[in-house]
Amino acid sequence: MATALWKESTDEPLPKLPPGDPAxxxxxxxxxxxxxxxxEATPENAKKIAERTWDLVHDRPEIDPVKQAVVKAHEDLSQLGRPKGEAIE
Incomplete structure (x- = not known):
């Protein structure tokens, strides 16, 4: 799933990873x-990016490092396009 999402999300080639454990x-x-x-998020696509990243990790345990990164990313994405000083409801 990650490689397909990478190809859909960016024009960058898949990164070269050092040899090691596949997981x-x-x-x-x-x-x-x-x-x-x-x-690459903008105010216009932040919600879509949040949805797509959540699809990647929604069924993982809370301690999963990728899920933790997605949760943090969602905090950042929620601020995109929000006028300064506007509170989160």
Whole structure:
């Protein structure tokens, strides 16, 4: 899922990952994916990016590093386009 989402989300080539444990490589790719998606977010697409990143991790435990990154990213995305000083409801 992460590689397909990467290709849909950015024009950058898939990153080269160092040899190692496949599970760690997937986690690294997913963490990079979340960073890239959030970095390219705009007020117009922030909600869509939040939905797509949540699809990646919604069924994972709270201690999962990628899920933690997505939760943090959602905090950042929620601020996009919000006028300064406007409170979150």
């Amino acid at each position: 760690e490589q997937i986690q690294e790719l997913e963490l990079r994916l979340v960073k890239v998606m959030v970095a």
